[in-house]
Amino acid sequence: MALTGFFLVVFLLVHCYINANVLFSNPEENFNRAAHFMGSNILIRIMEIGLFLGFILHIVQGYQLEIQNRASRKSRYAVSAGNKTSKWYSRSMALLGTLILLFLVLHLVHFWVPSRFGGLTEVQYDGKTYHNLYAQMQDIFAVPWVVVVYLLGCFSLSWHLLHGVQSAAQTLGITSKNYYGTIKTIGIVFSIAVPLIFALMPLFVHFGWQINTGGVSLLF
C-alpha cells in the first residue's frame, strides 16, 4: 500500500503541475500544448501503463487489507472508542478510497476516454494540430453538479492523503524521531495544497477565472 501510495502521490504532483496551466492566462493553448506533450511522449505513454497498474494494485490491495483486518476481530465491541483514540479519517481509508475510485471512473470517462478513443475537437497552433482537451473541460465543467462532484472528489482525496502520506512513510520505516515532525508537516501541506489546486480547476473553468500572467505559460 505504501509503495503504490507514494507512486500515486508522484502521479498527483505531475498531474497537478500539468493541469495547473488552466488556472493562468491563455489557458487553452498552454494547457493543450502540455496535454499534447503528455499524450505524445513515448516515455510518458509507457508510464501510463505503470500508472494503471499502480492504481489497480493499490485498489485491490486496499480492499484485501480491509477485508482481512475486519476478519481479525469476529466479535465486535458494544461500545466504540471512536474519535477519542484515533482520527476518523485514519479509520476510514477504505471508505475514502472507494469515494475516490467512484470519482476516478467518472473522471476517466470525462477526459481519458475521449482523448484516447476520439471524441475531442481539434485546434491549430502554429500550423500544428492539437486535441482541444481544454474545450472538453469547458463542456464538462459547464454543468454545475459536475463541478460539485469534482469538489467532493477533491475533499475525499484530501482526507485520504492526510492519513496516507505519513502512514506510507511509517510503513516504509522512513519515520524516525528526528523526522517525525517534518514528515507529518509534509503530509499535511501536501494533502491540503494538491487537492486545493485540483479543486480550483473546475471552478476556474466553470466561472472563466484566470490568473493573469500576460499569456506566458509559467508551467510548461
Added chain:
Amino acid sequence: MQHYSMNLKLKVWRQRNANEQGHFETYDVENVSSEMSFLEMIDVLNEQLISKGGEPIAFDHDCREGICGMCSMVIDGRPHGPWKGTTTCQLHMRAFKDGDMITVEPFRANAFPVIKDLMVSRSAFDRIIQAGGYISVNTGNAVDGNALPIEKDKADDAFAAAACIGCGACVAACKNASAMLFVSAKVSHLALLPQGEPERKQRVVNMIAQMDKEGFGSCTNTYACEAECPKEISVLNIARLNREYLDATLSAD
C-alpha cells in the same frame, strides 16, 4: 480531591467459556468509594454475587500496582478505561460519577480468545516472544556493566520500549486487532542494544512470522494503540520495526 461514594450500573460481558456465546448482564453496585480502584469495585460486586449464590465475574489481575500487565478489560470502549497511560488496576473510581452506567467487555480479537467472562488468553504474545524476543547468552559470571558502553539516547529508547508490559491493550484498541505495537516494542528494545545484535535479523523475521500466524490484523497506522497503551509506548517503534524487517529481509542470504 474530595472523597465521595456513588451508585453505579454495570453492564458486564458474561461468557461461560471459549465455545459458548457470551452476553451482557446488568448489575447495580452501591456505595462505591471514589478511592477504590476499578478492580476493587469489581471485587465488591463479586462478593455481592457470591453472597447471593451467583457466579462471580472472572477477570485477570495480579500485581495491582500497574506493572505486571495482567489486568485487561475494555471499559466504555477503552482498553484499561478512560485514563491515559493507566492500567485497569490503577484506574480509580473517581474517574466516574454517581449514576454512571459503565460497559465492561473483554479485549476482543480472534488472536485473544475469551477464556471466561473478562479473561482472555494472551498466549499468542508468549508464542511471539518464544519466536525470538530474547537473547541467547552463555551462563557464567555476570559481566561488568561498564564493559559494554551504550549511548545514552539508545539506552533511553531501549528502556522506553522495554517498558511494554505485554498487556495486549494495543491489540484491543486497534481497529484491525494488530499486534504491531507490542512486537515493535520487543524488537526495538533488543535491536537498540549491543546484546541484541547477534540475533537481530533472525529475531525480527521470526517474530513477525509468528505474529502473522497468530491471526492478528495488519497495521494501518491509526495510532489508537499508542493512545491506549498504559506504558505509552511510542508508534515510532513501529516505524523502527518496519525498518528492521525490511533490512533483514532485503539483506537475507
